[in-house]
Amino acid sequence: MTTVAIVIFVLAAIVATIRLLLGPGLADRIIALDVTLISFMGAVATHAAHTGSTTYLTLLVVLAIIGFTATVSAARFLQHEDPVPTITIDSEPTS
C-alpha cells in the first residue's frame, strides 16, 4: 500500500521535473520545483508511516520553511529586473 503511494509520489515528482526542465520562464521553474518538493515531502511522510518511526518527520517542518524561503527570495529576484517600458496607447486615428 505505502509502496504504491511512494511510486505515485515519485511519478508526480518526475512529471513536475519535466516542467522544471522545459518551463518557459523562471517562475514556472520555481513553481515546478515547489511541486517536486511537496511530492518529496509526501513521500517522506509515507515512508515514515511505512517504517513506523518518527525520525524523519522533523525534516518535513524544515522543508516547508526552506521551500517558502526559496520561493519568496526567487519572487523578489524576479521583481528586481529592469522595469517594463510603458507603451503609450495611441487611440487617435492616424491621419
Add this chain to the structure above:
Amino acid sequence: MNTIAGIIMILGALVALLAAAGLHKFASPYARFHAAGKASPVAFLITALGASLSLGLAGTGLLVVASVAMILTLPVGVHLMFRAVHRTTPPTLAVDDLVRAERAARIAAGQDRGDT
C-alpha cells in the same frame, strides 16, 4: 487501520500527481500556478492525515506542525510568484484597434469631424 491509512495516502499521492499534471495542462502561467498552488498543499494534507492514522500520537504532532507550516507559507509564496509575474510581464494589448475603428466609422458617417 493500516489499510485505511494506505488508501488515504494513495489518494494524497494521486492529488500530487494531479498537481504535477496541471503544470503541463494549462497554457498561461497564472493557470499553471493556480493548479500547482491549490492542489499541492491539499495533497500533503491528505498524505499527512493517512500517515498520522498509521503513526500514533508523536508522529501526529510533528505532522500537524509540518502541515500548519505549509498551510501558512505556501499560499504566500505562490501569491508572491503571481505578483512577480504580473509585474514583469509586458501588456499584451498594445494598441486598441476597436477605438480606432469606431472613430473612423463615426467620421465616415459624418457624426464626428475628426479634429478633436
